Amino acid sequence: DGNNQFDASALEAHSLELNILGRQLYAAFEQKPHKIARLTAAVAANTAQELITLRQEKNTTGKPIWIAELDAAGQPVREIVKKAESPAEILVWCIANGLANSSTRFNIEPGEHDLTDYEVRQLLTSLANQLPLRRQAANDDAGKERFAKPARVSQCLFIANCGLDPLKVQKDQGLLRVSEKVDPLAFSGVEENLVGSVTLVLINSWQETFCYHFAGADAVNECLVHYFGLASEQRGAANTTLAERTVLCACPSRPGPIANRLASLLDDIEQCYFDNQAVGAPCNERRYVFQSAFGYHVFDWQQQRPAIQLIESTGKLLEHLSNPDNASAVSIDSYALQDHPLSTICRKLEAGTNDASVESRSGVGNRIRVFYEVDGDFAHTYLTDKNHAICYAHIPYESTRALIMPLRQFIERSSLRHATANPHAAAMGIDTVPCSSQMLTGSAGHMLITGQEIPDIEFFALQKNGTGYSTTQVPTESNISAKYLPIKAVGAQNAAGQIDWVIHCNDELFDQAVLGEQLFSAVAASIKKFRKSD
Known part of the structure; x- marks a missing residue:
């Protein structure tokens, strides 16, 4: 029996060793899309280069391609060693394979780009401290422990605007824009997008490195969808926190604010969907709205996958958020809708969620809030339920009483009617009450009423206050509750x-x-x- 146990243990250890060896070979030689290929030690024992030439040319379809070249000994023509969509990927490849170090010089040929020696040097220094080197990946003593587990992303690098000056046209025209709007996604009074490209570098626990390049007007959207899609899959499979992130930018115009803006956007989206979830998939019953020069971006989850919908105007945004087919809570980015009451409303709702001292009459958080801003003969009205779903309506306004009392009666009667008509749903604590088209003119929204009791209904008047809005609660129990005659x-x-x-x-x-x-x-x-x- 002792020999059998020994043989079983030896067989298990041998199987584990073979599994680790197979994973090491897989990580070293398996070619995957977007993977940074590594030079083997036999091919390049000492690969450090004194000079690397970078140039840009267009392929047969007119797409710009970056090329890295080395001086060939005794040859008048340089040797092409790497082609990529982005100079950032070229740098990652050179560092990962030991071709570039702190003493390497770069010759950047002129072209239709804005890459500078300063930008290359800044990125080289930052990347060298974070990328796994070739020898380190091959000889790391901790390799067995890493390869004993499935690969997972351990580090993420976001490189913005590599080889691109977002304000080049303005500089060439001698224009210097002075404005209080400093958001790089909607910069200056004319709202210019300063993020023209993003290169996403992912490093996993097996020391594999992957590069994904996103360029053009959809660069930020595509990068966010790709990154949070991978993050959600990894978190759900491994029950772990998201990998460490670093955002880099060394372009000629406003590199610091651009890097900080992308970092804050990533942090806010992570906080919106992942921070309140201990493990598993993200909390996807929420929408996150941020703003750019192109309009409003609504980030949400569709069939467990992230998606971003671009909406051009504020009116269409309100219509979209009020759509009952995808009603859910809304979080507003700190830079978005700064002069619109919606940002004030959403922040007040989020603050109320964290306020444990606030208890409703029903005792289960069964509260409906109505916010309104008087605009002449109309009132911009926002109804929110206990889940913070929003329904917007443009309602004729005569007086505070004439606005509040019909709305209050409508909500109370609707909740009672549906609690009676749907006893099973009411017992579960959920009823869906469609807003009356007569009461909420032009609204297609639904309100979610919970429980069988009449919900707490709070009314808040919105008032313009400088660049933002303030809210004042309107009493409904005494002076507003005067009797109205039908x-x-x-x-x-x-x-x-x-x-x-x-x-x-x-x-x-x-x-x-x-x-x-x-x-x-x-x-x-x-x-x-x-x-x-x-």
């Missing part, structure tokens, strides 16, 4: 072309055929009976 007037044209009226007022019927010219006086007298004073 009045309905029905008119029909007679043979003479005049209108004959029948008016229903507080269960009384007033017929013009009976009262004649005294019709309206009789209705007024009936109304005055309910007034405390004239």
